[in-house]
Amino acid sequence: MSSTTRRPLMAGNWKMNLNHLEANLLVQKLAASLTEKQLTDVETVVLPPFTDLRTVQTAVDGDKLLIGYGAQDLSPHASGAYTGEISGPMLAKLGCTYVVVGHSERRAYHHEDDALVNAKVKAALTHGLTPILCVGEGLDVREQGTHVAHCSDQLDGGLAGLTPEQVRQVVVAYEPVWAIGTGKTATPDDAQEVCGAVRQRLAARFDQETADQVRVLYGGSVKASNIASIMGQADVDGGLVGGASLDAEEFAQICRFPEHLAR
Numbered sequence: 001m002s003s004t005t006r007r008p009l010m011a012g013n014w015k016m017n018l019n020h021l022e023a024n025l026l027v028q029k030l031a032a033s034l035t036e037k038q039l040t041d042v043e044t045v046v047l048p049p050f051t052d053l054r055t056v057q058t059a060v061d062g063d064k065l066l067i068g069y070g071a072q073d074l075s076p077h078a079s080g081a082y083t084g085e086i087s088g089p090m091l092a093k094l095g096c097t098y099v100v101v102g103h104s105e106r107r108a109y110h111h112e113d114d115a116l117v118n119a120k121v122k123a124a125l126t127h128g129l130t131p132i133l134c135v136g137e138g139l140d141v142r143e144q145g146t147h148v149a150h151c152s153d154q155l156d157g158g159l160a161g162l163t164p165e166q167v168r169q170v171v172v173a174y175e176p177v178w179a180i181g182t183g184k185t186a187t188p189d190d191a192q193e194v195c196g197a198v199r200q201r202l203a204a205r206f207d208q209e210t211a212d213q214v215r216v217l218y219g220g221s222v223k224a225s226n227i228a229s230i231m232g233q234a235d236v237d238g239g240l241v242g243g244a245s246l247d248a249e250e251f252a253q254i255c256r257f258p259e260h261l262a263r
């Protein structure tokens with residue numbers, strides 16, 4: 001399968017930004033900025049904070065918007081005495097299709113290790129959510145030149161114990177930590193190097209069909225001005241966009257990247 005048969009995915013990770021009123025406005029503006037064809041060609045997804053999800057669901061359902069949505073994290077548990085946690089069944093009930101798992105900010109600030117990330121990937125799949133499994137190296141690892149091995153290890157850890165059928169349900173996002181929120185984007189070649197290595201690793205650990213089907217995103221200072229060159233890479237199937245997804249017009253321009261490729 002070539003990259004052209006994997007449907008591009010642009011996912012906006014809002015992180016801890018926007019209240020529910022601002023969320024409603026942004027989703028309406030985003031939908032108004034994209035045509036039905038554009039939303040069909042490029043899967044467009046927003047990942048708001050938990051407190052905005054019900055509002056986003058109401059906007060999407062009420063106006064039948066072709067925008068998907070999901071959460072930024074989930075509990076590995078389905079229910080119970082886990083104060084402050086949100087479960088997979090709760091997210092599924094709100095119509096979420098995606099959930100980010102193992103974002104570098106959660107690995108760094110909440111000490112999430114590969115075992116917990118793996119449990120969360122499994123919880124997402126059990127409850128019918130598509131996990132967006134994040135991998136990525138810090139600057140120290142990049143400078144040592146061991147970034148491919150580092151990301152492969154995180155991939156192995158996140159997908160441990162899964163069948164090839166389950167892995168085909170997963171989206172992988174390569175987000176070099178040194179490029180997140182820094183304005184320092186990886187070059188298209190940097191993105192391709194690791195996204196390609198992720199696909200090779202999937203083929204080696206599972207099978208070629210699985211590797212061909214899994215979508216691999218790039219994230220880290222993605223903007224309207226750099227998305228086309230990143231999407232021009234064979235193994236990059238989309239973007240996980242932080243800061244630029246908080247601006248409806250900028251994110252819509254990112255989602256319209258095929259127009260820039262055609263030029």
Ligand SMILES: O=C(CO)COP(=O)(O)O
Nearest residue numbers: 013180181220221242243
């Ligand atoms: O972490 C990111 C998305 O998950 C990337 O964030 P920025 O696009 O703000 O660099």
